[in-house]
Each structure stands twice: as structure tokens, then as C-alpha cells.
Amino acid sequence: MMTFRSSVLSPTLLHHVFWNHKEKFQYSVDTYEHWVLFAVEGGSFRYGIGNSEGIAQMGDVIICPPGIDFHREVIHAASFHFIGFSLDSLSGGLGNEGQEDEHNVRLRLAASAYKPAVTHKERLADNLRYFKGQDEAAAQIDQRIYWQNHALNDIWLFCLQSIAAGSVNEDMQPADPLMEQAQLYIRHNAFEDMSMLVLADELGISPVQLTRRFTRSAGMTPSRYLSHIRLEQAKSLLVDTELNLEEIALACGFNNGFYLSRVFTKMMKISPSAYRKTNRV
Template sequence: MQCLWNLNPRMSQCTYWFQKQQFSYKEDIYDEWVIFAVEDGSFHYEIGDQEGIASFGDIVICPPGTTFYRDIITPLSFYYIRFQWVDGGVSLLHSHESIPVGKVKFKDTRRLASNYFRMKSLAGSPDPFYLSWIAVHLQDILYLHYAESIHSEPKEDVRRDPLMERACRLIEQKAYEAFSMKALSDELGLTPVQFTRRFQSAQGMTPSDYLTGLRLKKACTLLITGGATIEEVAHQCGYENGYYLSRLFSKKLLMSPSAYRRTHQV
């Protein structure tokens, strides 16, 4: 397993799919390594003699030349990643004892979610180097798997924080209406600075980033599932106007709402 440290992923593609209802193909064979990294929802898979159900906290790795059977159980948001394993400049076209195949489950889902959050902003970017940046996050995810596999308990204290879990629920309840983070921190009995630091420690991102992620996720859904205008989408997501949503959307997802709608509508 230690050989995993010597391998580097050379990216070919990274596509983010949001709430996909069904796969275009129930089975496929790829000429490169493939990862389905689940952000939300679940699907059933079969790879060789391995079979199971993958959901958040899991990635599924399929080697080249291997039939990958899959079927969505609940609407699936995931990262579809194609890459080659490179060892000293040489591509590994077949499975290797150091490379996990099938489902890999993670304990530290906060670190996993943090990598996903950054990958989402990069996927489909016009930046010619965006795949190299995504490879950095993919490598961190794989290193995390290695670290968890050789330690029965993580060295880092990853205990639950019930108050911040409550904060997540409150943000989710209020996400699509105008509300104040200051009022929320007051409700939790914390100063805004204490709230931000504690939330980031527990969730791997600031409360504002968490809120933005929820709103942009809804915006993505509205853009590809209906004919609402940008102004209407903005109001349904808790923003005052379409101009602000367009600026934020372009900054975070590296494409305009109209470009996202053209790209993702099928």
C-alpha cells in the first residue's frame, strides 16, 4: 500500500453531475482509471467480484478495461473523474496491489467535503490548468485513504459538535430567505467570530461558504430543470437580484448562469 505515495494522478477529465436521475449507460468499460466520488445520493455498483452501494463518504474506483455496472438508487450528485496513475513518468494501465479498487470509505468526511467544495469550483473551468489543480485535491483524498487505512483511529480529533450540527440545520432552514448570520450566532449564544471559527473547525468551511453552497446548488437545479429567468432564480435562492447571483455564480463556478444552463440541459 505504501507505493500509493509514489503514484500521481494525471487527470483527463473531471465533470460534476448534480442530482442525476439515471445513468446514460448501465455499464461501461473505460480505457483509463475512473472514479465516481459521491457528494449526495446513492448508487449500486459492480466491479469484478466487488458489489455494493456507495453514498456520501464513498468513492468508487474502476480500473481500465474492467466492466463497471452501476444503477442510481437516489438522485446522485457526484464527480466523474478520468485519470491515469503515473509512477515515475510511466502510466499504469492495469491494477496494482497498492491501488484500491471498488468502494473506498472515508472516516474524515469533513476533509473529504472540503476537497469536494474546491473541486466543484474548478470542474469545467476555462483555466487551462484546472485539471492540475483538481489532481491536487484528488491526491489529497487518496492520501487521506492511505492515512486512514494504516491508523485504526485518526490522530486528529474529529468529534461531533452538536451545536454546529444545529447551526447547519438552521442555515438549511433559512437558506433561501433573507437572514442575518449575526442573528444566527446570537441564537447559538456565540459571537460572530466564535461562530465562524467553530463552524469552520467542525465543517471545514465558513458559515457563509456553507450558505453559498446551498444557494448555488439550488440555483444549478433551477437553471436546468425549468425556464425561470436569472432574476426569478435569484429570488428563489435568497438573493435580491439576478445581477448579484450572476456575479457570485461566475466567481464560484467559473461560468455564467446562462452558460451553465446551456452546458447542462439535456
């Protein structure tokens, strides 16, 4: 197995943009002068980097080295963090040792189709929250950037650990057509009163088999997948409409506004009202 000294290299944040429900990329192909990381929170898009192709969806991280064409096409309106960063040796710059490590990272990323397997999805979500801060007083900007760099380094670390261990991402695993059908069913019925028991019956498998196979295929349980889709819709309605919480809850498949508020606050670490206030332009 190829190894590299992951501690030698450290990312430094250059810029960050969060795109919410982006329906189309401005450019279908782009090439960056620095490293870029796409962390997907919702929706999906096709991508091609070098000789690799794949699909990025919620919970995925795509890393593209500098100087390589990045092809992309939105499948479902995508919400993602676009993070640009430099990659340097902790001793400063990239000497011969650092260049060798960067070369090894590039090779490993290519082997993983530029999508390291993210086994720490909750940890990833926690780190990404540091990138969602709004305008702050000048005195707080340095502190926010410090914590964003800390979060970026943690994301980079577990991505390196994944590719160093030879973890295989879902694009390199045999597809599970039945679970692809399950994902499609959930997406089409997410805003209705749906039951996982009914879904399992429709697929001809037990609820336990559904949970195990779906988790193996999508990286999360079917219930979590459903909640994520509903919350993405709730986030969109909070920002783009004047609907009250009860109306949004019913439009997203939740029983009532109180339950939506409880789930939203638990998963997003912010209340719906606070999210609406901070995300409106």
C-alpha cells in the same frame, strides 16, 4: 505510519458523467471493474464500501477501488461527478512495486472510510471545472481530455497526500450536534432572508464561535454553506425553468438579479446566462 510511493501510480481517465440533482441511484449496490471517484458538488448520499459507512456531501470525494461493493442511497438530491479511471505505474502497467503501492492505497482508503479529507476545497472545485465542458469540435476533444487527466491527477495527488499524512475525515471526528443543527437550520431557511447573527443567537453561541465550529465541522464557513445551497437552487432553476434572473434571485434568497449574477459568476466562473445556455439539452 504506513508509507507508499505515491509518485509510482498515476490515474488515467476512462469516463466521466456529471449527475445534476440526482434523486435516486439506479442501483442501490454496484461493483466496478475499475477505480471510481465521486466528487460531490451538492446534496448528499449515504454510502457503504466494504466495512465502512459514511455520508457524502458537498465538497467530499469518495473513492472506491475495483471489485468492492458500493452501497449508496440519496439523502438530498445529489449533484456529483462520477469519474472512472485506471490506476497504473508510470512505467506502464502494475508490476510488483505498483501492486504493493496499490495495496497500500487500498488500506489507507479503508482507514479513511474511503473518504480522504479534502483540505483543498477551492482547488478541488477548480479541477472539477475541467469536467464540465460541453460538446466540442473534434480537434478540441484531445485537448479537453488532456486537461481532464491533468485535473484528475491533481485530485488524486492531494487525496493521496491526505491519506498518507493520516488526515482524519469528518466521519471519524466526534460529531458536533450543535453544528448539525446549524446545517439543518440553514438548509430549511436558505431561500429566506436569514442572518448568521440570528442563527448564532438561536444556538446560544457567539458569531465567532459559530464560524469556527461550523468550519471545523463542515469544512467551510456557514456563509459559504448558505451560498452553495442557494447557488445549487439557482443552477436548477436556470436549467429547468423559464424564470428570468430577477425571479430566480428572489426564489433563491438573493436580494436581486444583479447580486445573484455577481455571486454566481464569481463562484462558478461562468455567468448565469452562459450556464443556462450550455446546460440545457
